Amino acid sequence: MTVSERTASERTASRPEQDASRVTYKLRLFIAGHEPNSVLARKKIREICAAHLEDNYELELIDVFEDFSAAVEERVVVTPALLIDAPTKARVLGNLQDTAKVLAALGLI
């Protein structure tokens, strides 16, 4: 299984039946393959989404090993990095283990 395949499948897995325009939270997680912090970050963001965002979100996983042009475009210097595009633009760097910091960026606390 390649990272790109997984990324694609995960993108579909995050509520494929929903219309993207209807959701409130649009998230992009930049990761670096299966590096430890990336694995931690991916696991953590799924937990947070499940716990706090219910079905009201869209999460895109972008592996910089596969595609770093998006990272360059978004000026993502380090991975893991969570980019929140909606409802308010924000970004959280690092492995996302600090849940409060992520929730604050999402405007939930």
Next chain:
Amino acid sequence: MTAKKPTYQELEARLAAAEEIIAVLQAGQVDAVVGYEDFLLVRLKEVEEALRQQQERLSVALAASGGAIYEHSIPLDVTTYHDDRWAEILGYRPDDLPVPDRFLDWLFEQVHPEDRQPLQRAYTDFIEGRTSDYHVEIRLRHKQGHWIWVDGLSVASDRDEQGRVRRLVGMMTDITQRKDAEVALQQSEERFRLVVENSWDGIHQLDLRTNRYVFMSPAQEKLTGFPLDELEGLSLTETFARLHPDDREKVTAYLQTVISGDDPGEPMEYRWTVKSGHYRWFSDSRKLVRDRAGRPVSLIGVSRDITARKEAEAALRQLTESLEQQVADRTAEIREQADQLRALTLQLGQTEQRERRRMAQTLHDYVQQYIVAAKLRVEWIVNQTDGADQLHGPARQADEILDKALEASRALTLDLYPPALEMDGLAGGLSWLADSMAQKYQLTVSLRLEEHAEPAREDLRFFLFESARELLFNTAKHAGVKAAALTLARTADGRIELAVSDQGRGFEPDRLRNRNSQELTYGLFSLQQRLAHLGGRLEIKSVPGEGTTVTLTAPVGAGSPGETVAE
């Protein structure tokens, strides 16, 4: 990127973003850093792998050194790190160590009470930036309860603006064995120091490269009278100058023996001028010390004042000498008395000889002449009378009595001083003696007389004659036989030898030897004494049942017995 000039807000945002990037980098939450136009990509995993390898190499080196690594921030947090070896040194498994926020308190409790204060001080000085590193040797309690010695060296890996340590890394090593060895060495040195300082013997060390004394123990002050600071640094030449001149050669020889590596056996003894200017006797033994290459480096010595012993020895020697003198004096006295006794015996013999001669002379010249004269008168009366005459009978009886008296007188004369001895020498005398023995005791004496054995001196002839008579008389009286042999001969070395032997009863010679000389018959004792005076010897050979041989030997030319008599 556009070349548009950023606004203040934009700059501030970028700075905040940069700070955030730095923060996650420092926190180790980053996997990769993404480059910009050149698409530079850094995988931290590779860096970590490199670090891990480096860590591994470090671990191997640490394992070899026995050291353990620790690292922590101040105050302690989750990043506190102790490697497995750290726990192992204290007897714990890594999982047993307490959690970080209790760790420092726990560790402090494990420190030996005597080490806590100095440790606290050193730690505070280091943490507050007063010292560059933190190096301690302390005792920690092992999990099993005993104390172990550890060496801890920490350096700061991060400090704040004031120089206070924010993070430190260090190494801990178990130095228990080294410390135990140090303590043992210290105790041994302490014991040695006590021995050296309290010994009555002086202990010193002579450096052979400079020929100067580099060490003197306190006892040397008492022994020599000099203060220690004057003694230390003395050269061999200076100490040599204070030696008694008669002892210098001996001391030089001793030192050469020791330096050449030989064992001199006993300590040397010498006289040395102490501070007061007097000689004192010292006993001194030296031992050679070599360096690792085997070259002689110094001499360790132990010296002792033996003046008292030497004086006692001298006193004893004097006493011995005086005792020996007394014994010699006493011996001389006894010898003198013995000589006097011998001289008296000799004199007695000579007196006897003289008296015998005089009496024989008197008997011959007067008594016998008177008897002959009386006999002539009595014979005239007998001739002038016949049996009828009443005088005839008594006159005849008187004549017979006079004949007997004359005969007795003649026999006495011969006994007292045999004329044969005077006229025919010793050989004649002995022949007469043999006849006399046969007549008086029915003892047959076979003679074997060598012609040239005849002594020239009359006193010796008389002595030998008297001796022969005494010995033959003993044979007749005790041997229980009717025959004896008498020989007179010269030995190979020119001495005269007179021997009387028989095949009679004999006796145990030991019996004779064990008796006091007083118990000997006067005759034999007198013989021995007179013979000794002549320088002669009496030998008795006898076996019970197998007879007796008595042999006299006397030097012919020995000093005249008469001359040695003190008158």
